[in-house]
Amino acid sequence: MGTPPEQTRGRxxxxxxxxxxxxxxxxxxxxVGYQDLTIEGIAARAGSGKQTVYRWWSTKADVLLEALALKADLSVTTADQGSFADDVGAFLRDSAVLLARPGVVAVLxxxxxxxxxDQDFRDRFQREFLHKRRGAIDVLVTRAARRGDKPAFxxxxxxxxxxxxxxWYRVLATEPKLTDQDxxxxxxxxx
Amino acid sequence: MGTPPEQTRGRxxxxxxxxxxxxxxxxxxxxVGYQDLTIEGIAARAGSGKQTVYRWWSTKADVLLEALALKADLSVTTADQGSFADDVGAFLRDSAVLLARPGVVAVLxxxxxxxxxDQDFRDRFQREFLHKRRGAIDVLVTRAARRGDKPAFxxxxxxxxxxxxxxWYRVLATEPKLTDQDxxxxxxxxx
Amino acid sequence: MGTPPEQTRGRxxxxxxxxxxxxxxxxxxxxVGYQDLTIEGIAARAGSGKQTVYRWWSTKADVLLEALALKADLSVTTADQGSFADDVGAFLRDSAVLLARPGVVAVLxxxxxxxxxDQDFRDRFQREFLHKRRGAIDVLVTRAARRGDKPAFxxxxxxxxxxxxxxWYRVLATEPKLTDQDxxxxxxxxx
Amino acid sequence: MGTPPEQTRGRxxxxxxxxxxxxxxxxxxxxVGYQDLTIEGIAARAGSGKQTVYRWWSTKADVLLEALALKADLSVTTADQGSFADDVGAFLRDSAVLLARPGVVAVLxxxxxxxxxDQDFRDRFQREFLHKRRGAIDVLVTRAARRGDKPAFxxxxxxxxxxxxxxWYRVLATEPKLTDQDxxxxxxxxx
DNA sequence: CGTTAAGCGAGACGGTACGTCTCGTCTTGGC
DNA sequence: GCCAAGACGAGACGTACCGTCTCGCTTAACG
Incomplete structure (x- = not known):
């Protein structure tokens, strides 16, 4: 039935x-990097009180997770490109564009x-971010299986x-960006 | 040649x-997890003073990096298995064994x-750990190139x-272990 | 007039x-003695955080200086006793009472x-404590000069x-209390 | 007879x-002031090891107490000046000279x-320094009592x-030196 | 149209760990 | 066996943030 009427009194x-x-x-x-990112610092920069941050988010990572959705377009195209290879290519180019936005790599x-x-954040991160992008691959693979242009194994x-x-390994461990050659x-x- | 005489005065x-x-x-x-790992806790458990930890390591991550080398056999076999496929198989099985040791996944x-x-630790981690294991793959690929049993691209x-x-993606994001099928x-x- | 409105925001x-x-x-x-008095100990005993102590006082000595004012009545009587000798007598008896309070000698x-x-604390100590008591003697001497019952030199x-x-010499160096004979x-x- | 043969083996x-x-x-x-005086600093400046300091003195205050005896002439003249007043004058002038030596006030x-x-040091300080000087006053007073030129009370x-x-009060609390007028x-x- | 309740910026609170400092002790190897 | 060097266990320092808790103020919907 959806969320209840949501008592809305007060500011x-x-x-x-x-x-x-x-x-x-x-x-x-x-x-300043994630290490030196603090809730106090966020509140100060935003000109808000700490409590206002804590009222709506549990951790600085959760703020960042929502900030990512705000700052970067996270939508994934899964339009049929004709073949599995082209579908994969489109997805990878899509990802490369996302990673090229300033700040995205640092936030990821x-x-x-x-x-x-933080195990709890791990779950939220998977649910809010990882699963969404992974879902796209599922679509591509299912379509390829129907078409039959993908190795069975x-x-x-x-x-x-x-x-x-x-x-992710490129993002986390080695620096190079995803090239057309890759x-x-x-x-x-x-x- | 080698390290200097190393003035060896004092204790x-x-x-x-x-x-x-x-x-x-x-x-x-x-x-207790890395989050709740503290230098104070390490010193207390080890029965040492904090300063003794700080004298030899800069951060708790550096302690852990050296501890990993002590606790887990990090040596990689690059013996020739006859074919690139078998070389890769051997390396992967080798890695699976390492990851199965208790505590290794948590530490990684x-x-x-x-x-x-921490950018500085990032460099040390690459140098002390990532590069060493990556070197093994270089050996396999070079050998395969000589043999010619590897796709040119x-x-x-x-x-x-x-x-x-x-x-790494399995370790960091999805839980499943590396199976024989994989x-x-x-x-x-x-x- | 007086102190400004004192921005009273926050807790x-x-x-x-x-x-x-x-x-x-x-x-x-x-x-435990001043030597073994620590800010950490004070905070612990008071059931407060260290920062709360540091927020309001710079050093343990400053805490103690204010504590003295709280615990001991530091007011000095300068009521006219009729003669300089009696004024001095009253002041000394007043001081003897103060010194007899438990803890006062240790704190002084x-x-x-x-x-x-600490030169900075020296200044604060003079201003907050020494000068106040010294002022009383000034009053007595001025009054005696008017009366003329005090040696001119x-x-x-x-x-x-x-x-x-x-x-102070008795407090700091030799133990004996101030007697009626003294x-x-x-x-x-x-x- | 004095001290025993003093087993003298080794350096x-x-x-x-x-x-x-x-x-x-x-x-x-x-x-740098007593506050910032450390045994480590003393040893470093003296070009000795810390242990050598600790071997012969228990605290930095004890080092200083002995250093004072070395650097300043602590001998007190108690020669008869003819009257109690002149004896007192001689003693005070003697003290003023001592206090004028550079560093003496800081060390005192x-x-x-x-x-x-430190209660233990307190005892040593009394024995090694305070009592010695106090003894001089005893001599003067005894001599005056014999002569009869001193108030009985x-x-x-x-x-x-x-x-x-x-x-001491001048040294510790108010700055002014002892003048001829005083x-x-x-x-x-x-x- | 005033009551009332939530959101707000500010900031004090009890805590915890930080990384540094100095203490006094304990090894070392050289003299 | 004394000495300089310096690692060691110990523990307080003063700082930075944590997450919570008042404060007094502002801003709406409700009655």
């Missing part, structure tokens, strides 16, 4: 403050880092692990 | 204390997490990124 | 905590000791130095 | 090192300060407390 949540906090968190992450690193420390799970593994090689490899 | 570093600290750090990580997650926060770098990407699929894919 | 200072800290500091000094020693180490400064010198002798000497 | 105590330590302690006190403050914190103890009280006033007062 409404300030959208302006919400945006100020998200923006402050995002910017501070790229400026921070979120994945936090997910290693390549399960959807392994396929997703390989693609996201490559992307994308081409992956396309040949997976089909 | 020698206590090897016993060094081991106690490394062991304490390793065990505490598996017990912690180190990679820390590497995302698969560079050593991409190959390493794919393999380590898969392993290994078989990877072997078919890369050769 | 008010807790008077209860303030008293708990002052009491803890005073008691700990008599129990601590404060004078600290004043020797005895300046107010020298007189104060002699009286406080005796008191007071009588001083009265004869100074008039 | 003799280095008199040069002893003097270096005492000098270093004395100078450092005047330079430090020692008295330390005596307030002025006991040796009170007399000493007054004289040392004045001197001395003259004291002479008139006590006789």
């Amino acid at each position: 409404k949540r300030s959208e302006q403050t919400r945006l100020a906090i998200l923006t402050a968190a995002y910017e501070l992450t790229t400026e 690193r921070s979120l994945m880092s936090e997910a290693q420390r 390549l399960s959807a799970d392994l396929c997703a692990d390989l693609i996201f593994g490559l992307i 994308i081409a090689a992956l396309q040949r490899l997976l089909s | 020698k570093r206590s090897e016993q204390t060094r081991l106690a600290i490394l062991t304490a750090a390793y065990e505490l990580t598996t017990e 997650r912690s180190l990679m997490s820390e590497a995302q926060r 698969l560079s050593a770098d991409l190959c390493a990124d794919l393999i380590f990407g898969l392993i 290994i078989a699929a990877l072997q078919r894919l890369l050769s | 008010k200072r807790s008077e209860q905590t303030r008293l708990a800290i002052l009491t803890a500091a005073y008691e700990l000094t008599t129990e 020693r601590s404060l004078m000791s600290e004043a020797q180490r 005895l300046s107010a400064d020298l007189c104060a130095d002699l009286i406080f010198g005796l008191i 007071i009588a002798a001083l009265q004869r000497l100074l008039s | 003799k105590r280095s008199e040069q090192t002893r003097l270096a330590i005492l000098t270093a302690a004395y100078e450092l006190t005047t330079e 403050r430090s020692l008295m300060s330390e005596a307030q914190r 002025l006991s040796a103890d009170l007399c000493a407390d007054l004289i040392f009280g004045l001197i 001395i003259a006033a004291l002479q008139r007062l006590l006789s």
Whole structure:
């Protein structure tokens, strides 16, 4: 039936403050790094009180997770490109564009880092971010299975692990960006 | 040649204390998690002073990095298995054994997490751990290139990124262990 | 006029905590001595955080200085006793009462000791404590000068130095309390 | 008979090192203050090891106490000046000369300060320094009692407390040096 | 149209860990 | 066996943030 009427008495949540906090968190992450990002710092930069941050988010990572959705377009295209190879290519280019936005890599690193420390955030991160992108791969693989242009031994799970593994490993451990050459090689490899 | 004479005046570093600290750090990580691992806690458990920890390591992550080398056999076999596919299989099985040791996954997650926060540690982690294992893949790929049993478009770098990407992504984001089936699929894919 | 409106935003200072800290500091000094008095100990005994102590006082000596004012009645009677000798007698008996309060001698020693180490505290100690008591002697001497029952060669400064010198030297170096006999002798000497 | 044969095996105590330590302690006190005087600092300045300092003295205050005896002539003249007033005058002038030596006031403050914190040092300080000087006053008073030129109500103890009280209070609390005028006033007062 | 309840910026609170400092002790190897 | 060097266990320092808790003020819907 959906959420209840939501008793709305008293002052409404300030959208302006919400945006100020998200923006402050995002910017501070790229400026000082996640290590030195503090709730106190976010509140100070946003010109809000600490309590206002704590009222709506549990941790600095949660602020950042929402800030990412605000600052970067996280939608994934899964339109049929004609073949599995082209579908994979489109997805990878899509990802490369996302990663090229300023601050995105820094924020992703921070979120994945936090997910290693806080089991509860790990779950929220998976639900709000990882699963959404992984779902796209499922679509591609299912379509390819129907078409028959994908190696039989390549399960959807392994396929997703390989693609996201490559992307994340580059983000987390080695610096190089995803090039057209990389994308081409992956396309040949997976089909 | 080699390291200088090393002015050796004053009391020698206590090897016993060094081991106690490394062991304490390793065990505490598996017990309470990296988040709640503190230098104070390590020193207390090791029965040492805080300063003794700080004298030899800069951060708790550095203690853990050295503890990993002490607690887990990090040596990689690169013996020729006859074919690129078998070389890859051997490497993957080798890695699976390492990851199965108690505590190793927890420590690896912690180190990679820390590497995302602290640029300096990131460099040390790459140098002391990531590069060493990556070197093994270089050996395999070079050998395969000589033999000619590897797709031409698969560079050593991409190959390493794919393999380590898969392993790390599983460790960091999805839980499943590396199965024989996964290994078989990877072997078919890369050769 | 007077102090400005005192921007009163945010939570008010807790008077209860303030008293708990002052009491803890005073008691700990008599129990373990100034040497072993620590800010950490004060906070722990008071059931407060260290920061709360540091927020309002710079050093443990400053806590103690305020605690003294709280625990001991520092007011000095300068009511006219009829003659300079009786004025001096009243002041000395007043001081003897103060010194007899439990803990006062220990705290005074601590404060004078600290004043020797920290020039800044020295100034505060003079301003908040020494000057106040010294002012009383000035009153007595001025009154005596008007009356004419005081040796001409005895300046107010020298007189104060002699009286406080005796008191402080007894407190700091020799143990004996100020007796009625001592007071009588001083009265004869100074008039 | 004196001290026993003093088993003398091994290296003799280095008199040069002893003097270096005492000098270093004395100078450092005047330079950085007692607060920032550390055993480590003394050893470093003296070019000795910490252990060598600890072997011969228990605290930095004890080093300083011995350094004072080395650096300042602590001998007290008690030669008969003909009258109690002149004896007192001679003693006070003697003290003024001592206090005028560079560093002496700083060291005396430090020692008295330390005596307030450490009961054991307090005893040593009294025995090694305070009692020696106090003895001189006893001599003067005894001689005056024989001569009869001293008020009967002025006991040796009170007399000493007054004289040392004045001197110490000036040193510890108010800055002014002992002037000839002060001395003259004291002479008139006590006789 | 005033009551009332939530949101707000501010900031004090009890805590915890930080990284540094100094203490006094304990080894070392050289003299 | 004394000495300089320096690692060691110990523990307080003053700082930074944590997450919570008042404060007094502002801003609506409700009655």
